[in-house]
Amino acid sequence: MKGKVHVYDVDNIDTDRIIPGKYTKTLDMSVLAEHCLEDLDESFNSKVTKGDILVAGENFGCGSSREQAPVAIKVAGIYAVIAKSFARIFYRNAINVGLPILEIADHSISPGIELDIDLQSGIVKDLASEKVYQSAKMPKVMIDILEAGGLVSYLSKYGDYKL
Amino acid sequence: MGQTIVEKILSRHAGKDVEASDLAIVNVDAAMATDASAPFAIKAFREMGGKKPWNPERMVFVIDHGAPAPNERIANLHKIIREFTTETGSTLFDAGSGICHQIMIDEEQAHPGELIIGADSHSVTYGAIGAFSTGVGATDLAAVMLTGKTWLKVPPTIRVELNGRPNPGVQSKDIILAVVEKLGMDGATYKALEYSGSALEYLSLGGRMTIANMAVEMGGKAGVIETTGLELPYDFEHIHPDSDANYIAEYSIDISALRPKVSTPHSPANVSDIDEVLGTKIDLVFLGTCTNGRLEDLHTAASILKKKKLAPGVRMIVTPASRKVMNAAMADGTMNILSDAGAMFIPPGCGPCVGTHLGVPADSETILSTANRNFPGRMGNPKAQVFLSSPATVAASALKGEITDPTEVMEEIIS
Numbered sequence: 275m276k277g278k279v280h281v282y283d284v285d286n287i288d289t290d291r292i293i294p295g296k297y298t299k300t301l302d303m304s305v306l307a308e309h310c311l312e313d314l315d316e317s318f319n320s321k322v323t324k325g326d327i328l329v330a331g332e333n334f335g336c337g338s339s340r341e342q343a344p345v346a347i348k349v350a351g352i353y354a355v356i357a358k359s360f361a362r363i364f365y366r367n368a369i370n371v372g373l374p375i376l377e378i379a380d381h382s383i384s385p386g387i388e389l390d391i392d393l394q395s396g397i398v399k400d401l402a403s404e405k406v407y408q409s410a411k412m413p414k415v416m417i418d419i420l421e422a423g424g425l426v427s428y429l430s431k432y433g434d435y436k437l
Numbered sequence: 438m439g440q441t442i443v444e445k446i447l448s449r450h451a452g453k454d455v456e457a458s459d460l461a462i463v464n465v466d467a468a469m470a471t472d473a474s475a476p477f478a479i480k481a482f483r484e485m486g487g488k489k490p491w492n493p494e495r496m497v498f499v500i501d502h503g504a505p506a507p508n509e510r511i512a513n514l515h516k517i518i519r520e521f522t523t524e525t526g527s528t529l530f531d532a533g534s535g536i537c538h539q540i541m542i543d544e545e546q547a548h549p550g551e552l553i554i555g556a557d558s559h560s561v562t563y564g565a566i567g568a569f570s571t572g573v574g575a576t577d578l579a580a581v582m583l584t585g586k587t588w589l590k591v592p593p594t595i596r597v598e599l600n601g602r603p604n605p606g607v608q609s610k611d612i613i614l615a616v617v618e619k620l621g622m623d624g625a626t627y628k629a630l631e632y633s634g635s636a637l638e639y640l641s642l643g644g645r646m647t648i649a650n651m652a653v654e655m656g657g658k659a660g661v662i663e664t665t666g667l668e669l670p671y672d673f674e675h676i677h678p679d680s681d682a683n684y685i686a687e688y689s690i691d692i693s694a695l696r697p698k699v700s701t702p703h704s705p706a707n708v709s710d711i712d713e714v715l716g717t718k719i720d721l722v723f724l725g726t727c728t729n730g731r732l733e734d735l736h737t738a739a740s741i742l743k744k745k746k747l748a749p750g751v752r753m754i755v756t757p758a759s760r761k762v763m764n765a766a767m768a769d770g771t772m773n774i775l776s777d778a779g780a781m782f783i784p785p786g787c788g789p790c791v792g793t794h795l796g797v798p799a800d801s802e803t804i805l806s807t808a809n810r811n812f813p814g815r816m817g818n819p820k821a822q823v824f825l826s827s828p829a830t831v832a833a834s835a836l837k838g839e840i841t842d843p844t845e846v847m848e849e850i851i852s
Contacts, residue, residue: 286622286623288812290813294792296791299511301476313819333623333626337812339574340474340574341474341556341576361623361656362626362627362658363574363653370576425579425580426576429584430485434584434586435462437461437588
């Protein structure tokens with residue numbers, strides 16, 4: 275899957291910045307997309323086209339456990355998030371809602387380029403410099419959940435967890 | 438190899454011995470969701486084919502994040518929760534009952550040694566009574582409702598020894614801010630914290646809750662406090678770590694050397710000694726939240742504000758953590774003292790901490806709050822400056838209109 279990157283070389287982007295608490299109490303997903311990351315970049319939503327890739331620094335998604343955070347990113351059109359590291363709850367939530375996330379500790383992805391992501395292998399290729407990154411391995415249960423399209427489909431299919 | 442407290446609790450719930458880094462499917466004793474997460478969780482639960490939660494009595498819903506409803510959108514989300522709990526026999530604490538984490542402990546929905554999953558990141562609070570509890574998102578919570586189980590990676594444990602006796606003016610909030618200062622915002626990511634040491638004997642249940650509550654501010658999966666010295670209204674088994682348990686890191690903090698602490702904007706991990714921010718002018722103070730809205734916190738503020746007035750131009754919002762706390766504060770005169778001083782009360786719940794309603798600050802205003810987070814926009818306005826501190830610091834500062842060291846006034850009160 276190829277996509278254009280939006281790089282925010284910032285550590286500790288918390289879930290309040292991904293989607294402020296004042297917008298989270300809704301089941302209308304378009305509201306989440308509209309306000310996604312607005313306190314970090316007011317024009318984020320208008321910059322994104324479907325299939326783009328979000329790139330960030332350390333501890334992405336720290337703070338609140340709001341699942342609206344990965345949902346907002348996904349509904350805004352982002353195909354996958356790459357960060358140097360992720361906060362624990364965000365990591366689980368992203369997989370559960372079917373938003374692919376890749377942890378690449380030492381990436382130096384620059385703005386404006388295109389990446390080619392292979393989710394199966396976790397290999398990310400910088401199409402400008404030909405640089406290749408290998409993302410951190412995920413437990414099998416998470417790969418299965420992601421492949422099912424999220425936890426709802428996974429449990430509808432299997433009825434229970436399989437490690 | 439010996440086990441940490443977390444490894445012991447998780448082993449019991451996995452039905453086999455587990456150690457750090459093992460993946461395990463564990464049985465869940467209780468689960469909790471709020472009006473910020475429950476509507477999503479209920480929707481996902483139904484999509485999974487769920488009809489009734491695995492154990493309706495221990496599936497607790499609390500309407501606290503936008504309570505009472507500030508608009509029709511949130512009112513309709515509350516209605517979804519009420520209808521679901523009526524239909525399934527799940528446990529509901531409706532608007533006005535208080536903050537979920539206070540309720541889980543006060544209403545005995547969380548017990549020592551249990552495994553509890555909450556769809557709110559501050560669910561780590563039940564580590565205060567020696568439970569393993571952690572926060573998840575709505576879909577993970579829906580899966581617990583469906584199966585009574587969850588999967589997790591057993592976290593390695595960081596041991597934090599708290600020793601010594603705190604000086605007057607230093608409260609449990611200052612202790613946890615000192616820990617956050619030491620470990621940083623991601624110092625405990627994918628890890629559990631285990632607190633022990635001689636300072637535990639000075640910690641009340643409320644003080645323990647304040648400390649456990651902020652584990653997630655370091656990325657922690659859990660923050661469990663050894664139950665030594667803990668008193669609850671019922672008998673319980675104390676779970677201690679083995680002497681040869683394996684820790685990924687160990688820290689020791691001398692509480693007697695601590696100064697009052699303040700987190701400066703815009704991160705709870707931007708911690709400094711109060712001395713560095715003394716004199717910062719404030720517009721609003723906020724006493725409340727799952728971190729510091731308990732009766733003892735209101736008592737601290739009342740002891741400082743008794744027969745005094747807030748500094749001119751300073752507003753003060755007080756949110757008791759639960760109806761129980763509010764009733765006790767009414768009965769013993771605490772609410773009168775604070776109200777006479779000029780404070781305004783809002784109903785038990787999360788209030789302005791989540792930026793939804795009931796006290797959103799204006800652009801460039803400075804707030805001193807007893808909450809656990811001060812991320813940009815956290816209180817509803819990214820142009821506001823939010824500082825975090827203990828209840829004593831909040832009350833002493835409200836009197837002066839600027840960030841003020843509470844040590845002197847606390848010394849007077851104690852003597």
